[in-house]
Amino acid sequence: xxxxxxxxxxxxxxxxxxxxxxxxxxxxxxxxxxxxxxxxxxxxxxxxxxxxxxxxxxxxxxxxxxxxxxxxxxxxxxxxxxxxxxxxxxxxxxxxxxxxxxxxxxxxxxxxxxxxxxxxxxxxxxxxxxxxxxxxxxxxxxxxxxxxxxxxxxx
Numbered sequence: 001x002x003x004x005x006x007x008x009x010x011x012x013x014x015x016x017x018x019x020x021x022x023x024x025x026x027x028x029x030x031x032x033x034x035x036x037x038x039x040x041x042x043x044x045x046x047x048x049x050x051x052x053x054x055x056x057x058x059x060x061x062x063x064x065x066x067x068x069x070x071x072x073x074x075x076x077x078x079x080x081x082x083x084x085x086x087x088x089x090x091x092x093x094x095x096x097x098x099x100x101x102x103x104x105x106x107x108x109x110x111x112x113x114x115x116x117x118x119x120x121x122x123x124x125x126x127x128x129x130x131x132x133x134x135x136x137x138x139x140x141x142x143x144x145x146x147x148x149x150x151x152x153x154x155x
Contacts (some may be wrong), residue, residue: 001086003093006048006060011037013057020079023114027076029138036074040064050075051090058086063096069105071098088121093150096126099151108148110135122147 014037020028030036040046040062051059059077066072075091100105109127111118119129127147135144 001089001093002052003049003090003097004044004052006037006050010050010060011048012059014060016078017078018080024079024082026112026138026142030074030076036062036076036144040074047098048054049090049094049097051086053081053086059079059090061090063098063102063104063107065104067103069103071102071104071107073098073107083117087118088124091121091125095149098154104153105151106148107151108146110144110146113143113145119145119147126147126152 014031015033015035017031020031026147037048037060040048042048045065047063047065049061050057051061057078058081059075062071062074064074073091073095075087075094077087077090095107098107108130109122111122113132127149129145129147131146133144133146134141136142137144
């Protein structure tokens with residue numbers, strides 16, 4: 001697995017990926033033209049990473065800096081790569097990059113309350129739930145958990 005900066009061309013490719021199906025269809029907006037890659041263009045506060053396996057783009061992640069020490073984390077995989085353990089590899093590498101290279105003290109994320117697989121992954125990576133909120137996402141009110149991880153290298 002190779003993680004590197006995502007280009008605009010890569011972002012265009014992601015927007016052509018097949019649609020998520022079943023319950024994950026709720027997450028499909030994140031891949032589309034008004035999704036995360038449009039909401040968080042590469043700049044001094046947004047860091048976009050692509051994940052490649054055997055030369056194919058299989059996922060992406062975004063670190064959106066809220067301030068000098070804190071950021072929000074987003075991740076998505078190609079639908080054919082979900083459930084193979086690749087999300088853990090991508091998430092771990094990108095979060096570690098945020099702590100080591102961006103010198104963040106804290107990274108937080110939002111995950112839908114029904115997304116048990118993702119919640120389990122984030123717990124495994126050291127994130128802890130700090131609150132439950134209702135958030136307006138893609139045109140509807142959605143129950144989400146806010147989870148956070150502190151940089152283990154900062155006391």
